[in-house]
Amino acid sequence: MSILEIIGGLLIVIGSIFLFLGALGIYRMPDVFNRLQAGTKASTLGAMATILGVGLLAPGWIFKVLIIILFIAYSNPISSHALARAMHKRKGYMYFKDEDIDAYSEIEEKDNSEK
């Protein structure tokens, strides 16, 4: 086993652990926004580490792998933004601990008054 293979294998294991933590976060968090928080961050780093590990195991693919990582880092946050925005527009359940802190509701009040 070469050193590259060892690092690649380690990266795949670390990535899988983060992906598992993301899944656990989606199960444990109380509402959509907190679930997205856990899901987006963990799945981004998990997928990036796993794919980079694959790239180190097969060094011929390293350029492709870097481009795929770039696209993941670029598109994952956008999808989470779209989901969170749609959920807020539909007035989904939001969990608050002590008081309601919701600065975004001012935009919706403006939209409703324009209709």
Next chain:
Amino acid sequence: MKSDYLKKLSFGTKLSRFFMNWIFLIMVWIGFTNTFDMQEIIVGVLLTALISFLGIRLFTCCDLSLLHPVRLYNIAKFIIVFLIALIKSNFDVARRVLSPSLPINPGIVKFKTKLKTNFSKMVLANSITLTPGTLTIDVVDDTFYVHWIDTLTTNPEESYKEIAEQFEEILLKIF
């Protein structure tokens, strides 16, 4: 509105934007074909020239001035800061998910940004989503609405300092 914006651009701006897209697409082509074979590169150069010519009104983010050494240095710095923030945010998520009491105090805060172009705002929004405990919900003009998993303050200026300052300082030097 967009076509007005395009009409304002001079020929030189369009040309330098075309070359920037061309260089970027050639790099992507070489990455995907994964070879320096002469035939592949010739086809790639011609195809990417065609695509960047047709896409001159779609790819409006950057022109050749992005290749200035100071900007390249700042881009490298941004990537390093971003990767550190991404790893930190994952340990943050792990800590919150694994602790039995689920220590969260969520809320949506807003703050204003100094960035002008749409592309730089998008980069900032994406970086905020991937930093510890924050998720961009919407960007309206220059106001960011951010869901914060552990709301420390509702004051716009203080939350700006907490969330966005480290990225915006570098982004202002790039775009």
